[in-house]
Amino acid sequence: MAKIEPLAAKIFKWEGGCSNDPVDKGGATNMGVTISTWKQMGYDKDGDNDIDIEDLWLMSRDDATNILRLFYWKRWRADEIQNQSIAEILVDWVWCSGKWGIVLPQRILDVEDDGIVGRCTLQAVNGSDPKELHRKLVEDRLRFIRRIIELDPSQKRFEKGWIRRLNDFNYQEETNS
Numbered sequence: 001m002a003k004i005e006p007l008a009a010k011i012f013k014w015e016g017g018c019s020n021d022p023v024d025k026g027g028a029t030n031m032g033v034t035i036s037t038w039k040q041m042g043y044d045k046d047g048d049n050d051i052d053i054e055d056l057w058l059m060s061r062d063d064a065t066n067i068l069r070l071f072y073w074k075r076w077r078a079d080e081i082q083n084q085s086i087a088e089i090l091v092d093w094v095w096c097s098g099k100w101g102i103v104l105p106q107r108i109l110d111v112e113d114d115g116i117v118g119r120c121t122l123q124a125v126n127g128s129d130p131k132e133l134h135r136k137l138v139e140d141r142l143r144f145i146r147r148i149i150e151l152d153p154s155q156k157r158f159e160k161g162w163i164r165r166l167n168d169f170n171y172q173e174e175t176n177s
Helices: 004-014 035-041 053-057 061-073 084-097 100-109 119-127 130-151 153-167
Strands: none
Touching (some): 004 061, 035 053, 061 084, 084 100
């Protein structure tokens, strides 16, 4: 079964520190965690009785890992995914793109594209040839990136980084040793 630790290391490789780029649709982020996700977590780090950007800037790596686990890893039920490479690319997609990181893989898997990872979705993931599924996920995510840019050309400036990140999610053969 998949483990969160290798994915967390990979995500933190790609996610920088604090950013509040007005072109970034995620808004203010720290280590890839958006202010809206931070507010859902409910961490008032500075103790001033509101959850705002100042609290986000105080977020630790442990906080970010907890968010990864609670909002993304568990959302994909990744502990139940048999292949590490598949778990990583799926969870990273939902981390980067929200519900589309579930809906679009569900379409690839030919299951109901309801954005909820249930028994049927997990069976389809684990019953697929992992190498072939990984290839399809990469291709579809690349199409998704290009569609974002087509719909909003201001996002073109992020394209190279998004593709480099995607290319870091290589398929790794697993051994049973």
